Amino acid sequence: xxxxxxxxxxxxxxxxxxxxxxxxxxxxxxxxxxxxxxxxxxxxxxxxxxxxxxxxxxxxxxxxxxxxxxxxxxxxxxxxxxxxxxxxxxxxxxxxxxxxxxxxxxxxxxxxxxxxxxxxxxxxxxxxxxxxxxxxxxxxxxxxxxxxxxxxxxxxxxxxxxxxxxxxxxxxxxxxxxxxxxxxxxxxxxxxxxxxxxxxxxxxxxxxxxxxxxxxxxxxxxxxxxxxxxxxxxxxxxxxxxxxxxxxxxxxxxxxxxxxxxxxxxxxxxxxxxxxxxxxxxxxxxxxxxxxxxxxxxxxxxxxxxxxxxxxxxxxxxxxxxxxxxxxxxxxxxxxxxxxxxxxxxxxxxxxxxxxxxxxxxxxxxxxxxxxxxxxxxxxxxxxxxxxxxxxxxxx
Numbered sequence: 001x002x003x004x005x006x007x008x009x010x011x012x013x014x015x016x017x018x019x020x021x022x023x024x025x026x027x028x029x030x031x032x033x034x035x036x037x038x039x040x041x042x043x044x045x046x047x048x049x050x051x052x053x054x055x056x057x058x059x060x061x062x063x064x065x066x067x068x069x070x071x072x073x074x075x076x077x078x079x080x081x082x083x084x085x086x087x088x089x090x091x092x093x094x095x096x097x098x099x100x101x102x103x104x105x106x107x108x109x110x111x112x113x114x115x116x117x118x119x120x121x122x123x124x125x126x127x128x129x130x131x132x133x134x135x136x137x138x139x140x141x142x143x144x145x146x147x148x149x150x151x152x153x154x155x156x157x158x159x160x161x162x163x164x165x166x167x168x169x170x171x172x173x174x175x176x177x178x179x180x181x182x183x184x185x186x187x188x189x190x191x192x193x194x195x196x197x198x199x200x201x202x203x204x205x206x207x208x209x210x211x212x213x214x215x216x217x218x219x220x221x222x223x224x225x226x227x228x229x230x231x232x233x234x235x236x237x238x239x240x241x242x243x244x245x246x247x248x249x250x251x252x253x254x255x256x257x258x259x260x261x262x263x264x265x266x267x268x269x270x271x272x273x274x275x276x277x278x279x280x281x282x283x284x285x286x287x288x289x290x291x292x293x294x295x296x297x298x299x300x301x302x303x304x305x306x307x308x309x310x311x312x313x314x315x316x317x318x319x320x321x322x323x324x325x326x327x328x329x330x331x332x333x334x335x336x337x338x339x340x341x342x343x344x345x346x347x348x349x350x351x352x353x354x355x356x357x358x359x360x361x362x363x364x365x366x367x368x369x370x371x372x373x374x375x376x377x378x379x380x381x382x383x384x385x386x387x388x389x390x391x392x393x394x395x396x
Contacts, residue, residue: 064120104225
């Protein structure tokens with residue numbers, strides 16, 4: 001194709017693209033018809049978003065069908081993935097959870113085509129990844145951003161330089177890089193840290209740099225590979241909140257790889273549970289939490305931490321008290337709640353409960369709401385203080 005004609009066509013085609021600037025677009029060996037079709041698909045999805053009906057019509061951005069991957073070792077052949085299938089809708093936050101050795105890392109390498117699957121197919125926006133040529137595969141990898149557990153930042157570069165790096169590789173002019181990096185640092189809350197080097201940043205700040213770098217080339221999907229595993233709980237919540245915000249603002253599809261069910265619980269809409277290279281159970285997160293079927297799913301749910309939803313912590317109305325009760329050892333065998341209800345004619349609503357098995361004993365915790373006449377409530381409260389290890393009134 002004549003280079004001048006190709007350039008003009010490239011500029012025209014990029015007008016149909018609602019997400020990426022012209023330097024990301026590729027014309028050449030790739031079929032112009034395929035380019036046009038992809039552009040119109042993106043434009044159609046943009047119209048759906050603008051009309052507010054995108055959530056009701058979410059096409060699959062990623063489809064994995066009967067994926068298999070085997071490795072040869074001196075000890076024999078190892079099957080890392082076996083007939084693995086899953087579908088991720090555009091704009092979703094999809095969790096993939098499994099224990100170590102379940103095949104999560106192998107799946108990521110197959111999705112990015114760093115490892116070639118032994119069998120099965122991967123489709124991205126209705127296009128088979130395995131059938132892509134070299135140029136189209138490079139373009140596809142720009143459409144899939146990735147963030148890592150260990151951040152993988154360049155220690156010799158400051159924050160600005162780390163975020164700018166993929167744009168330099170893509171050949172973006174200096175002014176375009178500057179504008180894009182400033183936009184991204186604002187987006188992840190690091191506008192004042194552009195000068196800092198990785199050694200001067202906290203773990204959460206390093207991960208924010210990693211997220212900004214992953215977004216540099218306007219990806220349609222973000223792969224998060226155990227991105228919060230090395231962070232403390234508070235920072236983990238902050239990073240997950242940021243990812244959820246990016247998903248909402250950018251309509252970004254996120255594939256969240258983790259071994260922690262708490263991470264899935266906080267931001268994912270759907271989840272697939274991996275065991276020995278297979279999807280053993282998948283579906284909406286609410287379904288798996290309320291009615292898990294597979295033993296692996298049930299064991300992962302047992303590791304989930306419990307936090308009281310913020311709306312419950314609002315001050316209870318008159319005639320009600322919100323309490324946290326703790327029972328230790330033999331106390332857990334005493335019917336304290338039922339005795340309180342019978343003795344003081346109050347009602348009790350158990351909102352949450354869990355048991356912690358410690359090294360030397362067992363501690364049980366209940367969050368309850370009691371209601372009744374004011375005098376009866378006070379008597380019941382005194383009874384609970386005398387017959388539990390700890391009785392705390394929440395939102396007094």
